[in-house]
Amino acid sequence: MSIDTDKRDAERTAAVRPTEDKIARQGRLPRWSTPGALAAAAVVVGGLLAATGAFSVGLFVFLTVVLFAVGLYALSRVVEGARKATDRVVTIVVTSAFLLALIPLISVIWTVLSNGIARFDVEFFNSSMRGIVGEGGGAYHAIAGTLVITALAAAMSIPIGLLTAVYLVEYGAGSRLARAITFFVDVMTGIPSIVAGLFAYALFALFAGPGVRLGFAGAVALSVLMIPVVVRATEEMLKIVPNELREAAFALGVPKWRTILKVVIPTSVAGIASGITLAIARVIGETAPLLIAVGITTGLNFNPFDGRQATLPVFAYYSYAAPGVPRDPYIDRAWTAALVLIVIVMVLNLAARLIARLFAPKTR
Amino acid sequence: MSTDTSPGPAPATAPAPPSSKPVVQPGDRIFAGFATGAGILILVVLAGVAAFLVTEAAPAFVAPAEEIPGGGGIVAYIWPLVFGTLLAAVLALLIATPLAVCVALFITHFAPRRISQPLGYVVDLLAAVPSIVYGLWGVAVLAPASVGLMTWLQDYLGWIPLFAGPVSATGRTMLVVGVTLAVMILPIITAVSREVFLQTPKLHEEAALALGATRWEMIKMAVLPFGRSGIISGAMLGLGRALGETMAVAIILSVSGAVTVNLISSGNPSTIAANIALQFPESTGIEVNTLIASGLVLFLITLAVNSVARFVINRRREFSGAN
Numbered sequence: 001m002s003i004d005t006d007k008r009d010a011e012r013t014a015a016v017r018p019t020e021d022k023i024a025r026q027g028r029l030p031r032w033s034t035p036g037a038l039a040a041a042a043v044v045v046g047g048l049l050a051a052t053g054a055f056s057v058g059l060f061v062f063l064t065v066v067l068f069a070v071g072l073y074a075l076s077r078v079v080e081g082a083r084k085a086t087d088r089v090v091t092i093v094v095t096s097a098f099l100l101a102l103i104p105l106i107s108v109i110w111t112v113l114s115n116g117i118a119r120f121d122v123e124f125f126n127s128s129m130r131g132i133v134g135e136g137g138g139a140y141h142a143i144a145g146t147l148v149i150t151a152l153a154a155a156m157s158i159p160i161g162l163l164t165a166v167y168l169v170e171y172g173a174g175s176r177l178a179r180a181i182t183f184f185v186d187v188m189t190g191i192p193s194i195v196a197g198l199f200a201y202a203l204f205a206l207f208a209g210p211g212v213r214l215g216f217a218g219a220v221a222l223s224v225l226m227i228p229v230v231v232r233a234t235e236e237m238l239k240i241v242p243n244e245l246r247e248a249a250f251a252l253g254v255p256k257w258r259t260i261l262k263v264v265i266p267t268s269v270a271g272i273a274s275g276i277t278l279a280i281a282r283v284i285g286e287t288a289p290l291l292i293a294v295g296i297t298t299g300l301n302f303n304p305f306d307g308r309q310a311t312l313p314v315f316a317y318y319s320y321a322a323p324g325v326p327r328d329p330y331i332d333r334a335w336t337a338a339l340v341l342i343v344i345v346m347v348l349n350l351a352a353r354l355i356a357r358l359f360a361p362k363t364r
Numbered sequence: 365m366s367t368d369t370s371p372g373p374a375p376a377t378a379p380a381p382p383s384s385k386p387v388v389q390p391g392d393r394i395f396a397g398f399a400t401g402a403g404i405l406i407l408v409v410l411a412g413v414a415a416f417l418v419t420e421a422a423p424a425f426v427a428p429a430e431e432i433p434g435g436g437g438i439v440a441y442i443w444p445l446v447f448g449t450l451l452a453a454v455l456a457l458l459i460a461t462p463l464a465v466c467v468a469l470f471i472t473h474f475a476p477r478r479i480s481q482p483l484g485y486v487v488d489l490l491a492a493v494p495s496i497v498y499g500l501w502g503v504a505v506l507a508p509a510s511v512g513l514m515t516w517l518q519d520y521l522g523w524i525p526l527f528a529g530p531v532s533a534t535g536r537t538m539l540v541v542g543v544t545l546a547v548m549i550l551p552i553i554t555a556v557s558r559e560v561f562l563q564t565p566k567l568h569e570e571a572a573l574a575l576g577a578t579r580w581e582m583i584k585m586a587v588l589p590f591g592r593s594g595i596i597s598g599a600m601l602g603l604g605r606a607l608g609e610t611m612a613v614a615i616i617l618s619v620s621g622a623v624t625v626n627l628i629s630s631g632n633p634s635t636i637a638a639n640i641a642l643q644f645p646e647s648t649g650i651e652v653n654t655l656i657a658s659g660l661v662l663f664l665i666t667l668a669v670n671s672v673a674r675f676v677i678n679r680r681r682e683f684s685g686a687n
Contacts, residue, residue, distance in 0.1 A: 056512075087578035094474050097466030098483075101554075104547040105490050108501045115504070163402035171396055172403065181403045183674075184410050190601075190670030191413070191663065192608020194637045198659040202416035210652065224413065227406060257395035285494025288610035288637065292644050313496045317611060320500060338497045345492050353485070 116339030161230025197289030215304030233275020448633030455542030464553035499615030507535030549602035560594025600673030
């Protein structure tokens with residue numbers, strides 16, 4: 001801290017001392033200097049790499065950005081002074097960090113699309129893997145299992161999560177129990193998904209003996225992951241309902257529970273629905289707990305209380321990690337399963353945004 | 365009560381003294397009961413998680429050392445996994461945090477205002493991609509693509525133990541795992557940092573700019589000091605996620621069980637979560653108990669990390685000048 005202030009003091013004294021030719025350097029670079037410098041850097045690096053014959057896209061982009069930053073810094077320092085030059089370099093660094101962060105997203109989506117599109121056909125959606133050894137087959141059983149288990153998890157998590165949030169905001173605010181629940185909801189948010197799977201397995205192993213694999217156990221594991229997300233989202237939404245609405249209802253003699261059901265929740269229903277959709281999107285792609293608690297099977301099984309079920313993420317994992325012979329059809333199916341999974345998750349995310357926008361309470 | 369509800373001018377009789385207890389309808393009592401019950405149920409579930417894990421893990425702690433897989437006892441079994449878990453998570457954190465802070469700064473202070481919110485959505489999409497997809501992407505795209513870089517690291521920085529090599533030909537190394545995990549936790553750190561950066565008092569920013577600060581100086585003087593605890597807690601939340609990440613590590617990493625800091629060779633320590641995912645389906649008896657014991661250790665580590673993160677967040681909430 002003291003070093004910081006020292007430095008700032010030094011800067012300040014430097015700023016008031018006009019002997020440095022700071023005032024003479026109040027010039028500005030023209031607007032086109034940034035794109036111009038970028039183009040120049042690209043041309044120089046491209047030329048150098050082409051001359052040495054070691055051209056690769058990654059190296060080209062990296063060296064171009066470095067040369068661009070250094071070049072613009074030097075130029076700006078001469079014309080505009082050190083402070084503006086630093087500002088320009090930081091802008092370049094921050095912008096390239098953002099573009100760098102976009103690369104994985106684009107790469108992931110492109111890879112999954114290009115690899116998964118090959119088997120994105122009707123057969124993938126209407127046949128299971130029963131009796132399939134090579135080509136053909138599909139993930140109908142896995143899609144069905146994913147939907148059943150996720151629906152079951154949602155059916156358990158949404159009421160519990162909603163009611164807990166109602167308790168935290170409307171009834172328990174500030175009480176010791178409410179504080180304990182808030183703390184432990186935070187703790188639950190941090191439970192690793194595989195530990196949730198182990199919990200579900202340990203729970204059902206007590207009743208059904210070791211080695212149990214059950215769709216319902218997977219749903220329990222998923223709801224351990226889902227409940228805290230629902231609680232947090234709902235709590236945030238209930239908190240921003242204006243207190244005047246509640247007081248107006250109370251003043252009209254409406255009992256508290258009807259106030260909550262008829263005034264508070266309808267006001268915040270858009271945000272709650274969007275939060276729940278995001279929670280579903282989060283758990284529908286979970287692999288590890290289902291790998292532990294549900295396992296995998298090749299046939300169709302709609303009953304979550306009767307033995308193993310296939311799920312889309314686990315199907316993708318086993319198709320990739322333990323392919324049969326020949327290998328390629330299994331790898332193709334893994335990518336297509338990943339593609340279907342990404343499409344489901346993206347659609348859910350989009351739906352959440354749309355719900356939040358379309359059903360938002362009219363503020364006027 | 366009934367006299368109060370009658371319409372018309374105030375009755376001549378004196379109104380009944382207000383009762384000290386509010387009227388509670390049966391519906392109220394039932395609804396409140398349900399809400400409280402749901403809250404308590406969450407506490408029960410969490411207690412259940414701890415209790416069942418301890419119950420199922422207990423046999424592994426009391427079993428003789430030679431029955432534990434590997435034959436060296438429970439500590440010898442879990443220690444390399446803990447090391448691998450921490451190594452991968454810390455590596456991911458070191459890569460992701462500076463990047464995430466830059467991304468958050470870009471979204472809040474550098475991007476044109478009109479597109480900054482859509483850009484936030486785009487970064488959130490990174491968080492939506494399932495981990496299994498990251499695993500497949502990591503092993504199919506990132507691992508082969510990084511072999512060249514790792515060879516370069518070995519050639520020129522090989523004197524650092526981290527890059528001692530020999531380079532794995534498939535690229536399924538700890539470094540690639542760290543980068544993949546960094547991609548996965550980047551949106552978490554970005555989201556938290558973005559929130560606190562947006563909460564920086566506008567007056568502080570404008571005061572800095574009015575005194576002639578450039579944008580970077582304004583950020584250095586107003587935004588970063590205000591958001592420091594937010595960055596720290598976001599990084600801790602990201603660390604918690606990286607510690608528990610399973611499938612990406614299970615798919616990408618080629619495992620030998622060695623305890624080494626060599627990031628680019630093919631012999632890597634596994635992580636707790638990945639080891640459970642790989643071993644559990646074929647395990648029986650005491651092996652299952654051992655895996656659950658390792659899961660318990662993972663639970664405790666993430667619990668500690670997340671508690672510290674929450675502590676930092678909550679402390680900040682009390683002392684910040686944002687409200």
